[in-house]
Amino acid sequence: MKKIIQTISLLFLFVILTSVSLHKFYVSVNQLDYVPQKKAIEITSRLFIDDIDLALEKKFNKKIYLGTSKELKESKDYLQKYFQEKFSIKVDDQEKEIHFLGKEVEDNVLICYFTIKNIEKVSSLEIKDTILMELYDQQHIFHTNIAGNKQSLLLTSGKMRGVLNY
Amino acid sequence: MLPAVVFAQETKNTDKKREPGKYDTNKFSQMYDLLATPNMFRTASGAPGPAYYQQQADYKMDIELDDKNTKVYGTETITYHNNSPENLEYLWVQLDQNQKERNSKSTLVENQKMEKAMTPAGFLKKFMEESFDGGFVIEYVKDAKGKPMKYTINQTMMRIDLDTPLKSKEKISFSIKWWYNINNYRVDGGRSGYEHFEKDGNNLYVIAQFYPRMAVYNDVEGWQNMQFWGAGEFALPFGNFDVNITVPADHVLEATGDLMNRKEVFTAEQLKRYQLAEKTYDKPVVVVTQEEAEAASKGFSDKKKTWKFSAKNVRDFGISTSRKFIYDAMAVKLSEKSVMAISLYPPEANPLWGEYSTKTVAHTLRSYSSHTFDYPYPKAISISAEDQGMEYPMICWNYGRPDENGFISERIKYGMQSVIIHEVGHNFFPMIVNSDERQWTWMDEGLNTFMQYMAEQELSSSYPSQRGPAAKIVPYMSGSQDFLEPIMSNSESLQQFGANAYAKPATGLNILRETIMGRELFDYAFKTYANRWKFKHPTPEDFFRTMEDASAVDLDWFWRGWFYSTDYVDIGIQDVKEYYVSSEAPKETKDVTIRRGRFNKEDGPFVYMVSGDSKDLNKKNMKSFDVNDIKVLADFIQEKYTQEERSKLKSPKYFYEVAFDKPGGMLMPILVQLTYDDGSTEDYNFPVQIWRKGNQTVSRVFATEKKVAKIKLDPKLQTADIDLENNSWPKEKIKSKFDELGG
Numbered sequence: 001m002k003k004i005i006q007t008i009s010l011l012f013l014f015v016i017l018t019s020v021s022l023h024k025f026y027v028s029v030n031q032l033d034y035v036p037q038k039k040a041i042e043i044t045s046r047l048f049i050d051d052i053d054l055a056l057e058k059k060f061n062k063k064i065y066l067g068t069s070k071e072l073k074e075s076k077d078y079l080q081k082y083f084q085e086k087f088s089i090k091v092d093d094q095e096k097e098i099h100f101l102g103k104e105v106e107d108n109v110l111i112c113y114f115t116i117k118n119i120e121k122v123s124s125l126e127i128k129d130t131i132l133m134e135l136y137d138q139q140h141i142f143h144t145n146i147a148g149n150k151q152s153l154l155l156t157s158g159k160m161r162g163v164l165n166y
Numbered sequence: 167m168l169p170a171v172v173f174a175q176e177t178k179n180t181d182k183k184r185e186p187g188k189y190d191t192n193k194f195s196q197m198y199d200l201l202a203t204p205n206m207f208r209t210a211s212g213a214p215g216p217a218y219y220q221q222q223a224d225y226k227m228d229i230e231l232d233d234k235n236t237k238v239y240g241t242e243t244i245t246y247h248n249n250s251p252e253n254l255e256y257l258w259v260q261l262d263q264n265q266k267e268r269n270s271k272s273t274l275v276e277n278q279k280m281e282k283a284m285t286p287a288g289f290l291k292k293f294m295e296e297s298f299d300g301g302f303v304i305e306y307v308k309d310a311k312g313k314p315m316k317y318t319i320n321q322t323m324m325r326i327d328l329d330t331p332l333k334s335k336e337k338i339s340f341s342i343k344w345w346y347n348i349n350n351y352r353v354d355g356g357r358s359g360y361e362h363f364e365k366d367g368n369n370l371y372v373i374a375q376f377y378p379r380m381a382v383y384n385d386v387e388g389w390q391n392m393q394f395w396g397a398g399e400f401a402l403p404f405g406n407f408d409v410n411i412t413v414p415a416d417h418v419l420e421a422t423g424d425l426m427n428r429k430e431v432f433t434a435e436q437l438k439r440y441q442l443a444e445k446t447y448d449k450p451v452v453v454v455t456q457e458e459a460e461a462a463s464k465g466f467s468d469k470k471k472t473w474k475f476s477a478k479n480v481r482d483f484g485i486s487t488s489r490k491f492i493y494d495a496m497a498v499k500l501s502e503k504s505v506m507a508i509s510l511y512p513p514e515a516n517p518l519w520g521e522y523s524t525k526t527v528a529h530t531l532r533s534y535s536s537h538t539f540d541y542p543y544p545k546a547i548s549i550s551a552e553d554q555g556m557e558y559p560m561i562c563w564n565y566g567r568p569d570e571n572g573f574i575s576e577r578i579k580y581g582m583q584s585v586i587i588h589e590v591g592h593n594f595f596p597m598i599v600n601s602d603e604r605q606w607t608w609m610d611e612g613l614n615t616f617m618q619y620m621a622e623q624e625l626s627s628s629y630p631s632q633r634g635p636a637a638k639i640v641p642y643m644s645g646s647q648d649f650l651e652p653i654m655s656n657s658e659s660l661q662q663f664g665a666n667a668y669a670k671p672a673t674g675l676n677i678l679r680e681t682i683m684g685r686e687l688f689d690y691a692f693k694t695y696a697n698r699w700k701f702k703h704p705t706p707e708d709f710f711r712t713m714e715d716a717s718a719v720d721l722d723w724f725w726r727g728w729f730y731s732t733d734y735v736d737i738g739i740q741d742v743k744e745y746y747v748s749s750e751a752p753k754e755t756k757d758v759t760i761r762r763g764r765f766n767k768e769d770g771p772f773v774y775m776v777s778g779d780s781k782d783l784n785k786k787n788m789k790s791f792d793v794n795d796i797k798v799l800a801d802f803i804q805e806k807y808t809q810e811e812r813s814k815l816k817s818p819k820y821f822y823e824v825a826f827d828k829p830g831g832m833l834m835p836i837l838v839q840l841t842y843d844d845g846s847t848e849d850y851n852f853p854v855q856i857w858r859k860g861n862q863t864v865s866r867v868f869a870t871e872k873k874v875a876k877i878k879l880d881p882k883l884q885t886a887d888i889d890l891e892n893n894s895w896p897k898e899k900i901k902s903k904f905d906e907l908g909g
Contacts, residue, residue: 115904
């Protein structure tokens, strides 16, 4: 049977899910670091794997079986297409290309690695992340570290885009 | 005793501005500022005191399910025993279904923002469709003589006014009649409700919070008077239940308590199979078969059947019923008794459930019993309910079925087993060790998640547990402080509910057990807490105090840091200095005098320790220590030690001074691993009291026979240290996943 969870209010989620031993809190945790030696921004995203699996299934009308023995060979391509549409970053007002390097599975979490190359300096970041928001009242927490200047950002369906200045 | 070191009066630069004084901020300070003062109800040892009391609520209920219209009807007679020393002017009853009323305030306290993109179904649900018509319809509240009683409903709570106060040690009986619409929990949410199967038109009901329930009255809160907003669960008194449940005759049903009329509701064949299950300890016996369930699913009986249950000393009551149910059961041997493990699931849940559910229930009962007390109830039931994970006494709902193609991923298999362990485990916390969930989610979820971790690891040491290991809490604890609050925060105010109330307390207990107290001391204290408070109402203080009282391990620093603050662990190696032994005094130590006792002064000769970075270090001294190279020492040994004594002397060759610092505010023992140049290792564990002076840094001296090639802090990731960059000497670049992936 297909899941019929649609856009649901946060409180409603709390009601269904709080006593559950599983995640069911639609929050991703993302770490974004500027690495001066590599002139690169490195991003690690932790997303719940069953949520992403369902998102890919809906988008591509195909079961991807992420993180299972039946995972499709081209799963990385599907993920890349999906991320390209949902995740973008401007560095100092310039849209940058985000390379999806790879992924690994840790329990029920899909850890994704992204990099943005050729970054000389970072004075401002504009992050837009709508991953999973078509399915859930998803939130994304970004922890950033730009040359020791640490700032955080919370993106929600009401605030899909956020700017940080360093 | 006199201190051996005498300090000279410090001369202060008088131009310097005087610093203000300060209050005691030492992290080892005892928690008089945070814990409630012990009293006759609850003692300083963490045990119930001589004046401890608790109320009792007994229920007699007749419940009827209208499967066609998805409604529940009920009447109940509550007998409430006032065991408190006070007289009560009124009673409070919980009406949790009212959280689903159309005018519920729960929806009004949501923080809403316009969603920029919605599915059509989502848009309709949010803006166009009529919302679910939930909530109790109370038909009457009457006293024992049938006279209506005055009552006032405030959201999810109902106050019943008494003509004369209910005196201490007296009891009162009254009756309530009600009905409500059952929610489709997969559409409208909820911890209970029904799941609808499009394919055959049937419903699978998981019914809970279905009757007006007495609130807790006790010595710490008075009446439990916080509303049910949705996150903070329940606070309920214990009592005895006699419940008759009428459902369509083709349903199979289970509920809290002993089934009193099994002969009337099971077929003769099913009864025989159940009797076999009562004697079968190795695997479940199928009592209602898949064929029987599939046959029943095709019909819809207009006849009714009444299932009669009796439960002793439970705090709540749950029911599950459907004509889709397969039923299996087995007996479980505990140390002094046998109980039943039972599962009910629709055909869609097979083959997963037939294979794993009941066996997992049995494992959970054995594991939890061994760490606390023998499971005191006659049975534990696991119900297959998609998207659920919710506990009631003796019965719980659990998610996890094969997908529509019959595929069972490892994730679903382990997820389903974990949720069963977790929810069956809740029988111990909070169904029996009955903490107040409305106030403190962590007291049952945190303790239960810790127990779940142990049960999983006992099932298999390679079990992929998601919560428990120290390293797994690091992403949460290292996050921005804006998204963190202490574990000791009310259930409704948590931002990252699962991490705060489940994972962090469970991890903390695991760290106490494995790294700080050791299994023997921890297990005894934890068991003491469980046994002291089973069938009672403990508070956080009772837990904190018992863990210390039964172990003689002062843990106030741990409770302060891990439970009352959002401090995180970060301990690092600040500096490592190698020292060489010399008989010549380097310039900086030339004027040294060593005092002995109070009045005597040593004038030498001395053995000098010269640091590797000292300008005065003579190249010829830069080698491993050999006692024969230092004449002063060699002569001293020759003169003062017998041959036998000499043979017992150690022969250190290398000397190091290692300075540790503590960028994180959470204290932990310092776990040090030295790796020698031949690859062998040696572990040191410096107890947490090494930080007892409120010091930010501390150093230790190591004298070793082999050259140290590497020093590592917390090599087995036991302390949830959030930054490993400063954990090694020489500095080790943490292998980056990005480098590996060619980023």
